[in-house]
Amino acid sequence: MAVTNWIAEKDIVDSVTDALQFISYFHPQDFVQYLSRAYSVETSPSARSAIGQILVNSRMAAMGKRPLCQDTGVVNVFARVGIEARIASKKPLQELIDEAARRAYLSDENPLRASVVADPLFARRNSGDNTPAMVNVELVAGDKLEFDVSAKGGGSENKTKFAVLEPSDSVSDWVVKTVEKLGAGWCPPGILGIGVGGSVEKTMLMAKQVLNEPLDMWDILRRGPSSKLEEVRVEIYERVNALGIGAQGLGGMTTVLDVKIRSFPTHAASLPVALIPNCAATRHVHFSLDGFGPAQFEPPDIHDWPQVIIDHTASSGRRVDLDHLTDDEIAGWKPGETLLLSGTLFTGRDAAHKRMLEALRAGQPLPVDLRNKAIYYVGPVDPVGDEVIGPAGPTTSTRMDRFLDELLPATGLKVMIGKAERGDSAIRAIAKNKAAYLIAVGGAAYLVSKAVRSAQPVAYQDLGMEAIYRMVVEDMPVMVAVDCRGTSIHTVGPALYRR
Template sequence: MPPITEAHVIDSIADALQFVACYHPTDFITAMADAYEREEAPGARNAIAQILTNSRMCALGKRPICQDTGVANVFVKLGVQAATDWKRPLQDIVDDAVRRAYMLDTNPLRASVVRDPFGMRKNTGDNTPAMLHVEMVSGDKLDITVSAKGGGSENKTRFAVLNPSASVADWVIETVQTLGAGWCPPGMLGIGVGGSVDKAMAMAKMSLNDPVDMADLLARGPSNPVEELRCEIYRRVNDLGIGAQGLGGLTTVLDVKVNHYPTHAASLPVALIPNCVATRHVHFTLDGSGAATFDPPDLSLWPEVTLEAAAADARRIDLDALDDATLASLEPGDTLLVSGTLYTGRDAAHKRMVETLDRGEDLPVDLRGRAIYYVGPVDPVGDEVIGPAGPTTSTRMDKFTDRVLGETGLKVMIGKAERGPEGLRAIAKHGAVYMIAVGGAAFLVSKAIKEAQPVAYEDLGMEAIYKLRVKDMPVTLAVDTKGNSIHEIGPNAWRKSA
């Protein structure tokens, strides 16, 4: 067999990254479809419907499922007898593939990697470097798994070294209750048990690329302690009632994966890494015969879902005519369609706005009586106004909220997941409201954006402030003017007794 060339590796990984950006794995689609059929909570069912609709739209349009197109994770199992002709380190080869995939003109992916984790945190501009994991194995082939991991779920990673007699399941349940909804459930939980600190983390991350098979496991019943642990955690997490997007419901996780390894007698390392509704990965093998190819899922896999019922019951809100009476009339869980002017602003923009206020200067945009959307979109292509534009995790803005609401007159914030205590206090103090868009439905959300133009901080790239004009953008009222939150009300209503 001819050698495995650098070109084989680069072409395969570049194509894989483009592929996973636009297509959910088929087993994940099936599991989400089953969750949709089972779901009884209206808000959660509507969220899953939006996620499935968005997934099919992305498959048809070959556009990213989520605006956070993720850090490139590449897992390589290199056969010790594999013939290669590489002249460079594998990291350099893989980074060439990432660069090509994320800068593709016809479908650019959002570059989210910053070079220096301290200080300026300047974006590398091409999403390199990849997070590369290499393992030497028997054989003469190259097995590669490529995944794209978004920041919202990655940020909810947790690790602990438990007492050897402690319950792993109890620790997982206690931990999941502290994660909130920023990891965009329903998704997966990857768990690594044993080994060392780094080994446990690597096992947890790699487990998220395993097939979704919980339905089969539950049907036949567990046959070993690891399968028993998976089933126990699956049931107990879903009994928490967190539900899709944290709105309260029957399904919080679609599957639980557990990898384990021998460990020190005095230790029980446990790593927990969630994967969001934008679960994206693909596996392929290189043997020297050429680059890998990838076949899109059959469109018949997606179920028939409807968004019309939720839209028919939705209340329309004019963002250009906000008043205190309208805001005070909104209740947590209300389904809304918002239209009008909407500004964007994430972490970097909020930080810069507060620095401007500190200097006693005017902001470059007038936010009085306005709404802001926590989003960093993908670049548009063709005749698109904007690329996929789903929400980012809102708690990152909590430390700025009191200052921005108090000194700008901002009235509406739109983002993803719950607000923390600091954010809730600020919202109630200033009589503002907080709405959520569905994480994992970025392409669907972008279709409600009719105009987009940068108006401030353009040097921040995707974190610049844009002025948007939206029409019937679907959102849910998450926090009312009194500080009451659907992310507390919803799960409490659906939580099952122990």
């Protein structure tokens, strides 16, 4: 009878720690290949530029070993424990994985952004170390421990949808209609994870689990579907891409790179369906432990990345001096136009906006003067070495929509920078106040951070990464998303590419 080796507690913690660091700066190899192909066939100049920036950012992150995205995600771990596995630890697996997450996110060499708030209902204070992790454990045959480790950002996680359909309903129709309404906050192009059947919680878990599977849509398209499930995957893939949403919602040929589906038997009266998208910062890795030491992770070949050159010279966009903004200049900006921003801007997200609005309503002065200024919706990663700031990509702007009606006229704020579309009320407020909304590319955080020349927290420091910073930038590349007349690129762009 074979003797099973003991799996050391240290090997579990070290392996998960290394996995979290590894996925923070390495895209999966297949994702790079699929994204490169999308770049090569894209006909929309705006979408092609966005995909190009994501690829350049991905290569920079891989070489510099710094996060792909400023939202370094909530830790998600699916663990399959072999029933014959022997684990040399008396601690719960949750405790071991939390320790690994703590070490990975507080690393001195590559600190990751802590995004978890410990109390979701009331204080919503940041846990400071991104714990606890979201851990799911399954007992399976065998004598090994298998892990799928991923880091899931809030922008794509927030677009999760669930429904219980009638058994005679079309899952494909529901998915396509749902994706059409999601907007661009999940940072396409990415992957759709779909769970069908089981129970409510089973469906959601399957949709999350299936996102960790290797991409194979090209193989299916080349040889043709070999099962009814593959036929449904291809149908959804083609119909979603035909919506014309495109990279970052700008309008284009590719919205999804693959569609993954997992199903399970369900009640005869039910058809539960869950949809979870993965964004352009797709991050996951699989490994197993057998008692012979910690997992080893092999970096992808840097030659897998295409040589994409992004032109950020004066000829590639209109130069804008943020320290001398005027209504006349803003009036000249057109949706889809590239701008290169230089000068001073402030940062601020949900929590900062809420405090500023509370101060205004109480008749109190704001800690910063926003008149004729720009605000960037960002929660950056801490810097290391000689960095001015860590990766600093945009967050989803719709979360700030509710504040604009009061904030814009009260402060004189003229420019907002974020990602994805704005809602109707926000667009009306932008037009009414002759302001403008610009977008930076979600998934290009490390690239964007290289335009930052200085960064200093100036207010609400207790909010951590959501504090207000004063930044000085030089040639920060952005695109006009909503002009001062209320025309949105997220409306006119996809309309051109819908097919």
